[in-house]
Amino acid sequence: xxxxxxxxxxxxxxxxLGREKxxxxxxxxxxxxxxxxxxxxxxxxxxxxxxLAMPSSIFADVPQAQPVLVFKLTADFREDxxxxxxxxxxxxxxxxxxxxxxLPVVRKxxxxxxxxxxxxxxxxPILGLPEFRSNASRIALGDDSPAIKxxxxxxxxxxxxxxxxxxxxxxxxxxxxxTNNAATPVYVSSPTWENHNGVFGAAGxxxxxxxxxxxxxxxxxxxxxxxxxxxxxxxxxxFVLHACAHNPTGTDPxxxxxxxxxxxxxxxxxxxxxxxxxxGFASGDLDRDAWAVRYFVSEGFELFCAQSFSKNxxxxxxxxxxxxxVGKDGxxxxxxxxxxxxxxxxxxxNPPAQGARIVATTLSSPEHFTxxxxxxxxxxxxxxxxxxxxxSRLEALGTPGTWNxxxxxxxxxxxxxxxxxxxxxxxxxxxIYLLPSGRINMCGLTTKNLDYVAAxxxxxxxxxx
Amino acid sequence: MPTLSVFLDVPLAPKTRGRLLDxxxxxxxxxxxxxxxxxxxxxxxxxWLPPVVPKTLMKLAHDPSQSYEYLPEHGLEAFIHxxxxxxxxxxxxxxxxxxxxxxxxxxxxxxxxxxxxxxxxWHRGPRVxxxxxxxxxxxxFIFQEMGFIIREYTFWDPYQLASDTxxxxxxxxxxxxxxxxxxxxxxxxxxxxxxxxxxxxxxKRKQIFLFFDVPDQGFISGDPDRxxxxxRYFVSQGFEFFCSQCFSNSFGLYDERIGCLIAVALSNEALxxxxxxxxxxxxxxxxxxxxxxxxxxxxxxxxPALRVEWxxxxxxxxxxxxxxxxxxxxxxxxxxxxxSWEHITEQDGMHSxxxxxxxxxxxxxxxxxxxxxxxxxxxxxxxxxxNIDYIAQSINEAILAIGPGPQPREPPTKESVVPEDxxxxxxxxxxxxxxxxxxxxxxxxxx
Numbered sequence: 001x002x003x004x005x006x007x008x009x010x011x012x013x014x015x016x017l018g019r020e021k022x023x024x025x026x027x028x029x030x031x032x033x034x035x036x037x038x039x040x041x042x043x044x045x046x047x048x049x050x051x052l053a054m055p056s057s058i059f060a061d062v063p064q065a066q067p068v069l070v071f072k073l074t075a076d077f078r079e080d081x082x083x084x085x086x087x088x089x090x091x092x093x094x095x096x097x098x099x100x101x102x103l104p105v106v107r108k109x110x111x112x113x114x115x116x117x118x119x120x121x122x123x124x125p126i127l128g129l130p131e132f133r134s135n136a137s138r139i140a141l142g143d144d145s146p147a148i149k150x151x152x153x154x155x156x157x158x159x160x161x162x163x164x165x166x167x168x169x170x171x172x173x174x175x176x177x178x179t180n181n182a183a184t185p186v187y188v189s190s191p192t193w194e195n196h197n198g199v200f201g202a203a204g205x206x207x208x209x210x211x212x213x214x215x216x217x218x219x220x221x222x223x224x225x226x227x228x229x230x231x232x233x234x235x236x237x238x239f240v241l242h243a244c245a246h247n248p249t250g251t252d253p254x255x256x257x258x259x260x261x262x263x264x265x266x267x268x269x270x271x272x273x274x275x276x277x278x279x280g281f282a283s284g285d286l287d288r289d290a291w292a293v294r295y296f297v298s299e300g301f302e303l304f305c306a307q308s309f310s311k312n313x314x315x316x317x318x319x320x321x322x323x324x325x326v327g328k329d330g331x332x333x334x335x336x337x338x339x340x341x342x343x344x345x346x347x348x349x350n351p352p353a354q355g356a357r358i359v360a361t362t363l364s365s366p367e368h369f370t371x372x373x374x375x376x377x378x379x380x381x382x383x384x385x386x387x388x389x390x391x392s393r394l395e396a397l398g399t400p401g402t403w404n405x406x407x408x409x410x411x412x413x414x415x416x417x418x419x420x421x422x423x424x425x426x427x428x429x430x431x432i433y434l435l436p437s438g439r440i441n442m443c444g445l446t447t448k449n450l451d452y453v454a455a456x457x458x459x460x461x462x463x464x465x
Numbered sequence: 466m467p468t469l470s471v472f473l474d475v476p477l478a479p480k481t482r483g484r485l486l487d488x489x490x491x492x493x494x495x496x497x498x499x500x501x502x503x504x505x506x507x508x509x510x511x512x513w514l515p516p517v518v519p520k521t522l523m524k525l526a527h528d529p530s531q532s533y534e535y536l537p538e539h540g541l542e543a544f545i546h547x548x549x550x551x552x553x554x555x556x557x558x559x560x561x562x563x564x565x566x567x568x569x570x571x572x573x574x575x576x577x578x579x580x581x582x583x584x585x586x587w588h589r590g591p592r593v594x595x596x597x598x599x600x601x602x603x604x605x606f607i608f609q610e611m612g613f614i615i616r617e618y619t620f621w622d623p624y625q626l627a628s629d630t631x632x633x634x635x636x637x638x639x640x641x642x643x644x645x646x647x648x649x650x651x652x653x654x655x656x657x658x659x660x661x662x663x664x665x666x667x668x669k670r671k672q673i674f675l676f677f678d679v680p681d682q683g684f685i686s687g688d689p690d691r692x693x694x695x696x697r698y699f700v701s702q703g704f705e706f707f708c709s710q711c712f713s714n715s716f717g718l719y720d721e722r723i724g725c726l727i728a729v730a731l732s733n734e735a736l737x738x739x740x741x742x743x744x745x746x747x748x749x750x751x752x753x754x755x756x757x758x759x760x761x762x763x764x765x766x767x768x769p770a771l772r773v774e775w776x777x778x779x780x781x782x783x784x785x786x787x788x789x790x791x792x793x794x795x796x797x798x799x800x801x802x803x804x805s806w807e808h809i810t811e812q813d814g815m816h817s818x819x820x821x822x823x824x825x826x827x828x829x830x831x832x833x834x835x836x837x838x839x840x841x842x843x844x845x846x847x848x849x850x851x852n853i854d855y856i857a858q859s860i861n862e863a864i865l866a867i868g869p870g871p872q873p874r875e876p877p878t879k880e881s882v883v884p885e886d887x888x889x890x891x892x893x894x895x896x897x898x899x900x901x902x903x904x905x906x907x908x909x910x911x912x
Contacts (some may be wrong), residue, residue, distance in 0.1 A: 045558075047703070049530040057735040058705050062587050068748065071537070092534060101533040114526035122504055122512050123719045159571060165748050175475045195749065202749040227472035236471070271471065300840070302471055316535045317756040328470035332810040333516070346610045348601075352755035353720035429468035 029332050046279035054123045068194070068201040070435065073129065085431040086453055088444040091412070092316055095105035096446045101379070103314045105371040107362045109333045113354070124350045127343045128157020128322075136322035140276060140305055141292055146325045147297050153240050154333040156340050157351045161277045164323035168273060168304040169203035170343045171336070176271065177236045182206050185237040187229065189213035191437060196240055196275070211239065214249045219417050220255030221251050221404045223260070223433060236271065243276035244289040245411020247446065248439035252282075252410055258292050262299050265314045270295055277308040282411040284380035309359050311412065314377050318355030382410065386445040393454035400461050414440050422460040430456040469507040482602065489836045497834040498852050500843040505684075505714055505782060505815055508849040515719035515778040517771050531760075536753045538744040540569020544759035548700030548710055548725040551682065552693060559700050559729055564736050567727035570742045573680060573711030576726035577607050580676060580707045582746045583739070585611040588674060590643025595636055597649055599842065602645050604678070614647075624876045626808040630654045642671050649678045649817050652685035652692030653814050661695070665702050666906045675699065675706040685813050687783035688817075689715070689776065705730050712762055714815070715779065721758030722748065761906045786815065786845050796857035804870020818842050821869035825863045832866075833859035901907060 033372040047055075093335040095101045097462060113119065127133065132153035139150065147153045152444045158164035169186075177184045182204045189195045190210035200208055211233075230239070240259075246252055265272060272291050280286045287294075293305050309320040323340075327333040344350070362368040391406040397402025406414055418426070418438035432453060445453060486612040489499045505691045525531060539545065545567050549560065559565035570576040576705075582603075585592070592613045595602050598622070605615050618636045620628040636646060639690055641730075646668075648654070656664065668675065683689035699706060712723040726743065730736040785850070787810075794809045808820050819826075819841040829835040835856060837843045848856060864870045 015794040055731065057741055058674070059587065059730055059735045061589075062735065062738045064738045065745040067741070067744075068538075100534050102532055106533075110526045114519075114523045120512065120722050121514055121718050123713075159755070162752035163750065164746075166740075177693075178472075195752070198749040202746070205850050280521075297908060298874065300468075314533055317753065318533060319751060319753070319755045327472055328468075332470045332472040332475070335475045335477045338480075339475055342478050346607045347578060347737050347750060348571035349574075350572075350720075350722070352722040352758065354573070354757040355755065393795060437589065 006097050009313055018462055020287065063149045073334075073433050073435065076427075080357055080431055080433075082431040084449075084452060086444055086449050087435040087454075088432060088440040090441055090444060092443065093311065093314060093412070094443040094446070096448075098444070098446055098449075101314060103375040105362055105375055106314060108371070110354075112361065113357055116384070121353075124157070124348050124353050124356075126344050127155070128351045129338065129353060129356040129360060131364060132320075132360040133157055133322060136309070137275050137324040139286065139324070139363060140279065140307055140324050141297060141321075142287065142290065143296050145294065145297060150238050151332055152327050153328045154327070154337040154340075156323040156325070156337070156344065157320040157356055158306075158312055158317040158323050159348060160321040161275065161306050162199065163319065163348070163351075164271075164306035164308070164319070164321040165196070165199045166203060166347065167307055167340055167343055169200045169205065170347070171340055172271070172273075172304075173204045174343070175339055176337075182418065183245055185209055185234055187211045187233060187237055187239045189240070189242065189246070191248055193275075198450075201409060214251065214415065215247075215332060216417070219402070219415070221253055221257065221410075223253070223257055223345050225441070227260060227264055230268060230270060232268060233268065234271045237268075238271045238273055240275060241263065241277065241292070243274045243293050243320060244291075245278035245282035245413070247277070247411070248413050248435070248437060249415040250409030250413045251405075251415070252413050253292070255291060255295070258295055262296055262301070265302070266299065270304040272301055274303060274305040278311055278378040279307070279409050280312045280373070281380055281383075284384075286376070297326055303331075309355065312379075313355075313359055313362075313372075314379075315355045315358060318358070320355030320359055321350060321380060331416065333381070334401040383442045386413070386442045386450070389439070389450050390442075390454060391445075393450060394457060397454060397458045399454075401452055412441055412443060414442060416440055416457070418457070419458065421465070422464050425464050426456055426462045430459070432456055471893075478637065481883060483708060483837060485830075485836050488830075492836075494834040495535060496855055498847065498856060499836045500847045500856075501836060501838055501846055504719055505717065506844070506846040506849075508785075508851075510849065512717060513782055513846070514774055517765055517774045517778065518716055518718060518761060521764050523773065524761055524791075525757070525764065526709065528675055534755070536569075536756055537568075538747050538753050539740060540754040541763060542755060543761040543767070544763045545569050545725060547763050548712075551689060551698055552679065552708060552710055552725075552727055553694065553729070554693070554697055555699065557700060560851060563733045564731060564773065565700070565727065565729045566736050566740060567710075568727050568740060568747065569759055570709075570712060571725050571748070571751055571754055572722040572724040573709050574607070575676065575751070575754070576709035576711070576723070576724045577678070577830050578750070578859050579726050579746050580818055581607050581611045581613070582708060583707075583742055584645060584674070584676075585613070587742070588643070588645065589643045590645070590672070590674065591734070593641060593652060594676075595640060595644045596647040598840070600647055600649050600678070602638070604649075604676075606902070616640075621818050623818075623820070625717045625873050626805065626871055627873070628653070628655075628812060630656045632733055634660075634667065635668050637664065637671060637673055640673060642676060645672075645674045645676055647678060648678060648687070650814060652678055652679070652682070653697050653812075661698060665699065665704070669702075669704070677706060677708035677877070678711075679708060680711045681815065683712070683779045684786075684815055685778040686796075689779070690841045700729055702733065704734075710810045716758075716765070716775070717761055718758050720760065721761070722755060729859070743845075746883035753797050782846075787813075789845050789848050791815075791851070792853060792856060796853065797860060800857060800861040802861040802864055802870060803863060804859075804866060805872050808871070812882055815846055817843050819860075821860070821863065822867070822871075824867045826890055828863040828867055830861055831861065833857050 039448055051404055070089055077087045101190045111400040137153055160165055183206055185207045186205045187209050190213050191391045212222045215222035244252055279289045282289045296303055303325040303326050307322045310316045362372050387407045391403045394403045417437045420436050423436050484608055507513045521679045553559055594608045594613045595616050598617050617836045620632050682692050706728045710725040713719040728739050765775050786848050790810045797806050823839055826837055826841055
């Protein structure tokens with residue numbers, strides 16, 4: 001495969017035409033009747049008619065890039081004609097009728113916004129909508145956050161959680177641990193959301209490592225391994241931590257375990273970069289889900305927190321995210337934000353408004369805020385119900401193995417512990433789609449398909465070892 | 466806190482833009498005018514928003530079937546389809562042959578970013594980009610970030626007070642083979658047909674990679690289909706190129722970040738491969754683009770009645786701009802302002818060069834509270850019935866105070882030339898040691 005360092009020899013230039021004058025393809029460039037007859041032929045036909053070889057594309061060496069696995073899964077699901085099919089791979093909330101759900105508060109607020117005649121559609125500032133930024137960070141850090149009181153936080157409105165991670169990663173690569181130190185180790189959990197690797201890699205980091213997280217044997221957190229990796233990590237390494245509802249395992253550290261983690265990180269000068277995509281969605285309680293981030297702040301850490309409002313507001317395609325920066329003092333944060341502005345300027349210039357407006361309007365109005373919390377709880381409660389129901393069915397069937405992890409895990413995803421072969425069986429024989437890792441999205445379960453899914457898992461586990 | 470901040474060594478980034486706006490906002494003079502807004506303004510000093518847009522927004526907000534499900538990485542397919550059609554024309558051979566398509570991006574900037582990343586990885590040629598000074602802050606910064614060297618060129622001749630698209634010949638003659646040339650706002654390019662054919666030949670011979678940028682389709686002639694004639698010519702000539710398409714201006718929806726990166730390739734296979742690579746870049750930056758703006762535009766462009774309504778209001782705005790040009794020129798003439806003002810009506814689009822000297826601009830800013838950048842490039846939509854007289858009078862005053870008025874003239878001889886901006890190369894301006902090929906000299910003498 002050709003790349004910049006190993007260029008292929010230059011391709012022969014397009015053959016010269018026999019005549020000097022080409023028949024003009026358009027009559028005149030300034031006056032050409034709109035709605036002219038469709039041209040049958042074009043360049044290719046002309047070349048063919050003259051009996052010449054088609055010049056090859058200057059992009060002939062560009063290979064097809066690999067698509068993301070979960071998109072392929074969804075595509076396969078969509079094409080599957082079997083009426084029993086179940087999609088447990090998608091990363092979005094579904095109602096009990098397996099439909100997407102627009103939060104009632106979102107409907108209300110979007111109508112309000114559409115009715116506003118005075119709405120100005122000028123570019124947002126580079127760092128985003130001010131009301132959104134302050135409210136978003138406040139939600140993560142808490143109303144009574146010492147960092148907010150001491151005015152040492154900053155916010156950057158971003159294109160979803162991915163955008164927030166990217167801005168933070170670009171900044172850290174440019175300005176953290178030296179200048180342009182792309183070799184600072186970045187640790188992501190094993191396993192983690194695939195995009196973590198991609199985002200930090202694209203931001204220029206050259207040394208991305210994993211830290212122990214999932215213990216397959218005991219189906220829980222490998223705290224020993226995690227702490228050991230932190231002890232061994234070079235000082236100032238960056239650690240990507242999931243604030244709650246770990247993706248894909250659904251397994252979070254307990255408060256006591258977080259305290260141990262924080263203690264090691266403080267001693268080793270490790271930088272916490274939180275990924276908070278499920279606040280409110282995990283337990284149904286916003287403050288409970290933000291406990292870890294707030295604890296770190298109270299312990300005096302400087303940290304980044306990439307927030308996504310895709311799931312807890314159901315605003316997936318409006319790309320609403322926020323990067324919260326917590327520093328030692330306001331001056332540091334000011335300088336950091338000034339550099340982030342430069343970074344945003346060459347990424348997307350300034351962010352889109354609609355999603356941010358919806359979130360800002362909701363968070364800043366007590367009535368809407370209450371309604372939002374109820375909507376979030378509705379989603380979280382349905383997931384908790386599905387967890388309980390799936391577990392009880394699996395146990396009732398006498399499915400080999402232990403299944404308490406289904407209810408002990410938290411958030412949208414569950415690491416079932418199914419092997420790759422068992423997953424294959426479920427997809428091919430039972431038309432139940434899930435990731436090879438055994439990750440399922442609880443939202444894909446409904447009261448209508450619970451029995452079928454439980455029975456299928458039982459089959460897979462008993463038939464395939 | 467006992468430990469030092471890990472951000473201790475992070476320097477404060479200097480503010481590169483917005484100083485003019487800051488000064489304007491701090492100014493307390495009641496007559497102050499800001500003529501450098503990026504956006505298209507109306508007479509009421511609010512940004513232009515065609516009525517069809519809020520109407521469509523309202524309709525979409527009340528659509529019960531609408532959900533917020535993730536778009537694919539490349540965005541809304543229907544939007545890419547209408548955007549491509551708008552750009553190259555519904556009956557384009559490239560569409561028929563399925564070799565044009567693209568990615569829905571975060572505005573024009575997002576498109577430029579994706580293109581720059583792709584070119585960094587896959588373009589076999591020198592890492593050199595030619596662009597106009599007005600593109601320095603957008604294309605320039607992004608390409609520099611990707612490690613490209615930026616070289617500037619300009620059509621605007623401050624001596625002849627005219628925009629000469631023919632300067633492209635100089636650019637292309639002197640550019641290394643396979644350089645990248647950014648062609649901003651091709652709707653405003655004017656050349657006789659024969660010269661276009663010649664230019665295309667030279668570009669083909671030197672394998673120049675063209676990167677078109679269409680920031681406001683429809684704002685040149687008032688008709689979006691007329692504005693892209695040049696682009697369509699290059700398609701028909703079998704060129705492969707990129708085009709970043711920005712919809713902010715044409716629909717007044719700046720804050721929803723609607724853009725497209727369109728790629729024209731020679732084969733469907735190449736197009737698919739290109740798109741897959743662009744998808745992978747988008748995946749780690751924004752995952753997928755925001756939906757609302759693209760849904761509004763797709764709705765408007767796909768619905769014949771809404772489309773007609775949109776085109777009508779666009780035409781109205783452009784006619785207003787043309788009228789403003791005439792008015793400004795006429796008022797200056799009536800005041801007896803020294804100088805030639807033909808260039809006011811000869812330029813097109815939203816932004817134009819005033820043609821006055823840096824000192825005269827300074828006079829306007831400091832003494833008359835009329836804010837224009839040093840280049841003298843201003844936004845015509847910022848001039849309205851309330852401020853046009855004040856502006857004309859102020860320009861008159863500035864010229865009388867610091868003459869002379871702008872006049873087309875020969876550039877000074879090379880001995881007396883002191884380049885104002887060492888990065889700014891004005892093709893056609895003879896410099897020490899510059900060699901011109903015989904053909905270029907012949908072209909120049911024929912102009």
